[in-house]
Amino acid sequence: MEAPEDPGHGAGPDRERGTVVGSKAGSSAEKWRSRITIWGPILAAGFLTVWNVVKAAWTANGWVPVVALFVAGLAFNGMESIRQLAEDNREELKKIADSKGTATHYSNAKEFYEALTGAVKEADFEVRATYFRRVPPTYDKAADDYFRACISWVHAKSHRKLLRVMPEPATPAMREWVEEQREHSKRRLRKGAYKLKYIQIDVTNVLSIAVIDEKTVFCAITMDDDVVRGYSLTSPDLGNYYKQYHQMLLNSGQEVF
Known part of the structure; x- marks a missing residue:
């Protein structure tokens, strides 16, 4: 008579394999729970949006169903775009945080504009700037010299560009100064070398910037109308960041010339 088989005999390796498999399964389950926690609400919101659009399209006539279904497709595609944009922004911010740049501080308008004038004279291809003051620079010699240097710089070589953003003038003195800039652009400069746009902004305690060749930033x-303090930073990564900010202002502005 055969002896009954020992149920525990040879079960050691199987038990170990079971433990490993169970551990992997638990890890996989944890990852899925994490993904569901993050993406569940987003997918649910997207599904409800698309469902409501499709319901509206089903009961509509003419071209409305086609447009509605197109919008639904954009909603799903947009979710992936938003995720990718967030990832790109994280990488860009990390790059900026890791960048090593040099900073110089200026305690008054004379120091600031003299340093900025020197940077413009040494620039190669592009000067981007804002002017968020309520008085024209003609009241300050160092500031006036800077604006004159900008005109001379962009006039010197054909590949150079001067791009400026400012609020619409609120005083006769500011309007007169803008007309002087327009005349400089028409009489001395080639078309498109100097662009000026107005934007809607409250100039009270606003940060003005200048970006030189996408690598040096003056802030x-x-x-008030008389006291100016600032600093400059030299860093290609930071310069590119401020360039994008200035381009956003430029795109939203009203063209003057």
């Missing part, structure tokens, strides 16, 4: 804080 000025105007405490």
Whole structure:
């Protein structure tokens, strides 16, 4: 008579394999729970949006169903675009945080504009700037010299560009100064070399910037119409960041010339 088989005999390796498999399964389940926690609400919101659009399209006539279904497709595609954009922004911010640049501080308008004038004279191809003050630069010699240097710089070589953003003038003195800039652009400069646009902005305690060749950034804080303090940064990564900010302002502006 055969002896009954020992149920525990040879079960050691199987038990170990079971433990490993169970551990992997638990890890996989944890990953899926994490994904569901993050993406569940987003997918649910997307599904409800698309469902409501499809319902509206089903009961509509003419071209409305086609447009509605197209919008539904964009909603799903947009979710992936948003995720990718967030990932790109994280990488860009990390790059900026890791960048090593040099900073110089200026305690008054004379120091700031003299340094900015020197940077413009050494620039190669592009100067981007904002002017967020309520008085024209003609009231300040160092500031006036800077604006004159910008005109001379962009006039010197054909590949150079000067791009400026400012609020619409609120005083006769500011309007007169803008007309002087327009005349400089028409009489001395080739078409498109100097662009000026107006934007809607409150100039009270606003940060003015200048971006030189996408690598050197000047920032000025105007405490009132007379007091200007600022700093400059030299870093290609930061320069590119401020260039994009300036381009956003430029795109939203009203063209003057």
